[in-house]
Amino acid sequence: MLKGSGTRKLGGRDSLRAFQRFLGWSLVALFVSLFPSRAHAYTWMLKHGYANCTVCHADPSGGELLTAYGRVQSDELLRMRYGKSSESAQRELKAPRLVRNTLELKTDALSGEDDEAKPDEAKPDEATAGEEAPTAAPTAEAAPTSGEEDRYPGEFLWGLIKTPEWLLLGGSYRHMMVIRPGSEAKNFNTFPMMADLYGQVQFGNFRAEGSLGVVRVGVGSPYARAAQLTTNQGDQWNLLSRTHWLGYDLADGTMTLRAGHMNLPFGIRIPEHTMWVRQATLTDRESAQQDGVAFAYNGEKLRGEVMGILGNYQVNPDKYRQRGYSLFAEYLVGAQTGIGISSMVTKAKKDRITLEADPLRQAHGAYVRSALTEDLVLLAEADALLTSDHDTGYVGFAQADYEIIRGLHLMATGEVQDRGYDQLIGGPKTKGNGKPQFGVWGTVDWFFLPHCEFRADAYSRQQDDFTILGQLHVFL
Amino acid sequence: MKPESRVRSFRARALQIAVGASVTLTALTSPRAAHASSSYPPEVQKALDQQFGGSHCVPQCITCHLTNEGGIGTMNVFGKNLERYGMLPPSSPSRVVTAFDTYFKSTPPADAPQVDTIFANGTPQRKFFDSDSDGVSDYTELQQGDSPSIALPRGVDEVCPADVIMYGCFARVAAAPPPADRFGLFSVGLAVLGLAALRRSKRLRRST
Numbered sequence: 234m235l236k237g238s239g240t241r242k243l244g245g246r247d248s249l250r251a252f253q254r255f256l257g258w259s260l261v262a263l264f265v266s267l268f269p270s271r272a273h274a275y276t277w278m279l280k281h282g283y284a285n286c287t288v289c290h291a292d293p294s295g296g297e298l299l300t301a302y303g304r305v306q307s308d309e310l311l312r313m314r315y316g317k318s319s320e321s322a323q324r325e326l327k328a329p330r331l332v333r334n335t336l337e338l339k340t341d342a343l344s345g346e347d348d349e350a351k352p353d354e355a356k357p358d359e360a361t362a363g364e365e366a367p368t369a370a371p372t373a374e375a376a377p378t379s380g381e382e383d384r385y386p387g388e389f390l391w392g393l394i395k396t397p398e399w400l401l402l403g404g405s406y407r408h409m410m411v412i413r414p415g416s417e418a419k420n421f422n423t424f425p426m427m428a429d430l431y432g433q434v435q436f437g438n439f440r441a442e443g444s445l446g447v448v449r450v451g452v453g454s455p456y457a458r459a460a461q462l463t464t465n466q467g468d469q470w471n472l473l474s475r476t477h478w479l480g481y482d483l484a485d486g487t488m489t490l491r492a493g494h495m496n497l498p499f500g501i502r503i504p505e506h507t508m509w510v511r512q513a514t515l516t517d518r519e520s521a522q523q524d525g526v527a528f529a530y531n532g533e534k535l536r537g538e539v540m541g542i543l544g545n546y547q548v549n550p551d552k553y554r555q556r557g558y559s560l561f562a563e564y565l566v567g568a569q570t571g572i573g574i575s576s577m578v579t580k581a582k583k584d585r586i587t588l589e590a591d592p593l594r595q596a597h598g599a600y601v602r603s604a605l606t607e608d609l610v611l612l613a614e615a616d617a618l619l620t621s622d623h624d625t626g627y628v629g630f631a632q633a634d635y636e637i638i639r640g641l642h643l644m645a646t647g648e649v650q651d652r653g654y655d656q657l658i659g660g661p662k663t664k665g666n667g668k669p670q671f672g673v674w675g676t677v678d679w680f681f682l683p684h685c686e687f688r689a690d691a692y693s694r695q696q697d698d699f700t701i702l703g704q705l706h707v708f709l
Numbered sequence: 710m711k712p713e714s715r716v717r718s719f720r721a722r723a724l725q726i727a728v729g730a731s732v733t734l735t736a737l738t739s740p741r742a743a744h745a746s747s748s749y750p751p752e753v754q755k756a757l758d759q760q761f762g763g764s765h766c767v768p769q770c771i772t773c774h775l776t777n778e779g780g781i782g783t784m785n786v787f788g789k790n791l792e793r794y795g796m797l798p799p800s801s802p803s804r805v806v807t808a809f810d811t812y813f814k815s816t817p818p819a820d821a822p823q824v825d826t827i828f829a830n831g832t833p834q835r836k837f838f839d840s841d842s843d844g845v846s847d848y849t850e851l852q853q854g855d856s857p858s859i860a861l862p863r864g865v866d867e868v869c870p871a872d873v874i875m876y877g878c879f880a881r882v883a884a885a886p887p888p889a890d891r892f893g894l895f896s897v898g899l900a901v902l903g904l905a906a907l908r909r910s911k912r913l914r915r916s917t
Contacts, residue, residue, distance in 0.1 A: 416800040452767050453750035455778045464877030471877070512778065549875040585874050586776045588769070588859070588867055655775065658841070658859060660786045666775060696782025698800065 285531040286502075291401055291433045291442055293489045293529035294538045294561075295502050296518055297476065298403045298431040298442060299708075304388060307708075312680040313640025390709055391683060401433040404709035412701040425449075426704070429475065440489075443477035455586075456506075459548050460520040474547075475522050489529045494522050494547075497559045498529070498538035499575045500614050501600050503632075509650040509672065510614050513628040514577065514596040515586070516559070523555065537562035542579055552582035555594070563602075570603040575616065587620075589657065595619035598629075610634040618653055624667060626653030632674075644676035648694075663696075670695045684708045749779070752805035757868075760809060761829065761852050766869035772856060777874075787840040787847055787858035790821075794838070813837075813848055 286295030289303025299307060388395070389402045396402050407427040413420045429446030448457040449470045460473040478493025496502065499516040506512070506519035515521050527540035538561060544554025557580055563573035577596045584592040598616030605611055615629035630648040637643060654667030664670035672694035679687045686706040693699045750767045757765040770779035773788035781799060784792060791797055795812030797804055817823040817838045826837035826846040837846040840857050841864065847857035856864030 413800065420800075451748050451750075453770050453779070455770070458876040461877040461880075464875065464880040466875060466877075466880075547876060547878055549877075549880045550872055552872065553874055583872075586778060588771055588777065588870075590863070657863060658775070658785060665783070694782070698781055 285536045287486065287489075287531050291431075291440070292476070292496065293480075293491075293531055294496065294498050294536075296496055297405070297429075297444065298401055298433055300401060304403075308683045311640065312683055312685075313638070399435050401431075401435075402709070403431040405429050405431075406705075406707045406709075408705040410703040412703070413698045414701070415698050429473075430709075431476075438482040440480040440482065441478070442480070442493075444475050446473050446475070447471065448473055457520050459545055460522065461547055473520075475518070475520065487531055489531075491527045491529070492525070494524050494545075495527055495540065496522050497542070497577065498527065498540050498561045499559050499577050499596070500561065500598065500616065501573075501602060501612055503612070508630055508646075509648045509670075510616065510628050510630045513618060513626070513650055513652055514616055515555075515579075515594070516577070516596075523559075534565045535562065537573075544581075548585065553585040555579035555581045557594075563600075570601070573600045573602075574598070575600065587655070589622060591621070593619075593621040608636045610636075620653055622657045623653035623655055626651045628652070640680040642676070642678040644674070644678065646674035646676065648672045648674070665696070672697075748802045749773070749805060752802045753809075756806045756809035757851060759806060760813065765854075766873065768868045769870075769873075772858070772868050785840075785858040787838075787856075790838050790840050790847070 291298040409426040411422040431444045433442040460475045463472045480491040497516045506517035511517035525542045529538040557578045559577040561575040563571045600614035613631040618626035628650040632646040674692040688704045690702040770777045794815040795808035797808035822839045822842040823836040824839045841860040843860035850857045856867035
């Protein structure tokens, strides 16, 4: 059932509208024509039957802090089982009863079997079945019974610390290795890229969430700076917070009103913060968060969020703060395919990226997330970029994710960008600045232990060195 | 506890210890700055200090790149000239100081934008690169703190802007010391010297 509606604000130029329409309908036509009769899911979590992000994440639009249910699912559905079937793993699982029941319900739905066909003992009771895996509710029954002494490895800190129902805790540590085989200088670097802790307290409909981390980046680095809390401008360690917000849930959590420092609702919320589609639109989750007020809706078929951007108050002085709006709306087509639109307009007195005075930045686009088979998921996004004193630009990517066996993914990604020729700087047009620039990525992503991931990427971009990235990711 | 449960419990604890140890090990053994390629700006600062004397700020990435995001393959017109005529290979921050020296000694080809330039080191006036074609050479613009890649007037003070971006809560650019302080120090110095001279003259009078 549809509730609410998405709105879109376009750039105002006929050519832009035509371009957007063309992109939107092209993507729709492409994926509709490619679809097999039974399509599965969005990104790879959605291929397991989850229509929106609130089931597994505290943020209504996804990312970072996991709910109690999401914590179980991240272990159950992501990690490698080393020969054990998923069903046997489920039997072994010491997961909350409600979560197990809901999981079985979801699995049944995916398999297409009728509930009547399942044995009675596997069916949840009516009250449980009616719930759409509420974000905090599972923890009420999450605590093991007195007889269950084993700790479940999916819990916070692999079960070392039990959290009360009203508290969610999480964290993320990413250690990066960068290899540039063709580089004439130092061709190997390794450094801690991310070390954050997340937390959320919830009392009734009221929620407060925040993250706290440490980072050390080089002087002039474009990364992490915009999330700093402490004010070291050199290569010292800094305390940072990427998100901190207060929220109030409405309509049984279907809607959430938030105020604070948040990820911008725009496009596909991927973890690859250096992917052009996130960098060019300034919407990555690394440090592009902004302060503002946001309203999120998560219905059965439609979900979306609109945010009024008031600027990033961790960037000074005020003239560098962007203000405007950002939004996305996504509609489920069929069982497991989502088509979305995004739009963002911001203005500042001075652009901290280009140093341009009074810049107006616009990005408008469309995206698709779909599982073509049970193991193959496709993501694609295309955005038009309209920046003052630049020609109209564009950025896009498409990624295919194939899960060979449970916990081991192969990904192939192609990306393209032309950020629009900078008329003020002038000079000859170059790739990415008036001319299209292409890049390809190959990725192996291995969830080798509960809440542990090793990822290797190799990318080749025009006008850039061939680069290999190795990343250890532990999420608490 | 059943034996099976004990085994499972042991496995879970072993897993916790293994993961914790590996994370701690990697964190402690690698205390490098993240995204280490951003070591260029301090090298550019050294180059400016060496070329023009005094103490310069750490320049912004946009001095040599199209945007402050930096990155390989994103050089602006000045950055490209520096790479080409300063003999600066990619991914070589340690060679930036030498590259600036080589660049300032180079002679632009006939087809490159160039203007007459007066060099501070006593070199006779000669033609030098004007990457942004604004009528002022790269050397002069860098000497004045203006961007050599963004045409004037937009490029004024863009290498070391007065309103430089600061990060962190309540970060502020430190205010310059008021001129009165310098004047005050000078006055105090004069007064001390005057008093010393007065005492000396008194001693001389007494001794005579």
